[in-house]
Amino acid sequence: MPKVSSSVVVPYATYLRVYEPLAAFPEPERSHWARYARRRERPSYQDELRRSLADLLPTPPVAVPVQESADAFVLEADGGVCVCPWRTRLRGWQALGDLDEDLPKPVLDAALPEVVRRQTAQDYERWLVRNPDARPWIRTATWQVPLNWFVLVSDEERRFDKGSGEVPPMLRYRTPMVQARRRVARGLRALRDAVDEGPLIDGLVDVGRWLEEFHPRSVVELDYGGLVHVLPAGELEDDHSAADVAEGIEALRRGDQVAAGEAYGRLVERWRSVRDLRSAN
DSSP states (O other), X not given: OOOOOOSOOOOOEEEEXXXXXXXXXXXXXXXXXXXXXXXXXXXXXXXXXXXXXXXXXXXXXXXXOSSOOOOEEEEEETTEEEEEEOOHHHHHHHHHTTHHHHSOHHHHHHHSOHHHHHHHHHHHHHHHHHOTTOOOSXXXXXXXXXXXXXXXXXXXXXXXXXOBTTBOOEEEEEEEHHHHHHHHHHHHHHHHHXXXXXXXXXXXXXXXXXXXXXXXXXXXXXXXXXXXXXXXXXXXXXXXXXXXXXXXXXXXXXXXXXXXXXXXXXXXXXXXXXXXXXXXX
């Protein structure tokens, strides 16, 4: 698939990705990714977004790609190659299921007519019969980083680059899979001992089950993605949400409700300002 070039930056999504070692993939997919990883140039997450948006321009719009993407993100870990397949078609199908909650019906019907959504859902159901164990390597959120994602990483794994010129800022975390799973387990124990069942616990259970689907030598990445283009550089530089989440969970483990409330308050204040930007748009 040719690389898509554009000077237009597409905001405002964040990503949770899993990079698996080549050994986790069966043949012939393993050989495909090995060849792919040797390419000099590979498309970015912005390229993927632009392609998806371009599919919405025809009449009727293309809700999900007709064919699955053969692209991936690539990194080196412990001297080996790890890849994170895009699986854009699968993720598109799954995202369609959430649109009813995210958009008013008149807006949704204008962007994707009901007949298109219904046909796409039927295609997905038929595909699932043949691929019951399918799961994406990437989770996406818009205008936020779900708080349960921060449980997987630590502030020491945080990487921030202010960017310069045409190079945009970058804020991400990367952690070994074994660490991410360990933090999920510890976080769940602390939360269940301190609070009733709720969205944070449910979200952490869900992401923990998702992580169990992957190779234990994988790498987990939390990427602020396009959200860096809407947040002021100073706010990005001062954003230590993973540290606040870790502090709050540790306070709950100690039974210190005051410290836990203070950490949670910092998180709420920080991410409320982001939600306000979304409402302004």
